[in-house]
Amino acid sequence: MSTTKNLYGRRLPGYAIATAVVLTAAIGLAFFFAPIEADQGFSQKIFYIHVPLAIVTLGGFIFGGIFGIKYLRSGESRDDLRSYTAIHQGVIFCIGALITGCIWAKASWGQWWVWDEPTLVSFLIIFLLYTTYQPLRFSIEDPERQARYAAVFAVVAGVFVPVNFIAVRLAAPLIHPRVFSNSGDSLPGDMRIAFYTALIGTALLFITICKYEMSSKHSRAQLAALRRSIGGESDEPNAARRAAPRVAVR
């Protein structure tokens, strides 16, 4: 018997409210509290949206890998759904980070993209790697094989993310700034408050959207189950090929 405790949308309103409050505060702090940076001027305000997006993207990919491991251990479809959702939203956040990064690069360096910069190119490689996730899932018809192969991909790619991050940190930067240097973070106090608020807000937004997507997918699965039940159809789910995981009704 399904209980409300098991639902994906549990605590979703709380997350949504927290996201709205923290993100609004972050934008307010970024524009009215944090000082204007002496070197880059007003364009540095892009930092408060670009860096949190990039960090949350990488975090989302790592969580995709963690849920991939959980799926390979448990075989439970909810872990596959969590891995899928984290990677799916990670790719969307990654697009946001890339576009805002390009705009910031144009404002600060006068160029939309710098191919010599390891930070930029490595981030692009990670993005391109994860864009193959959806076609990979779509190419496999059998839902169980699809979930298993996708989990293996999520784990391998998830390991690549921190390795890549460390490699880039060890490389000599050309022009891309290091916000957190090896000797600690290099932000002045007021900027740090605005930045961490933006980071928490973006992370909350990521969690809210992931929970909302999982809840939406579960609702559609429940609807399909209800249709089969009313229509007297067999319990076999619709066999149409798709990239999204089959969601078990809870």
Added chain:
Amino acid sequence: MSNTLPPNSGYVAAAYLVFVAILLVYVVIMAIRAARVERELTELLAQSQERGAQTAQNETSNA
């Protein structure tokens, strides 16, 4: 108070607009899906009511 915008403010606005635009596109997609779920639920409810009425009619005629 000065009426002039700080230099590069267009780029800053563009970056934040990208963020808002991505969010709005997501909201639109989810709204379309929610509307589809609502429509399908309405169809199912009508189907269920029709079936209930038919069963009641059959029971009446059998009695």
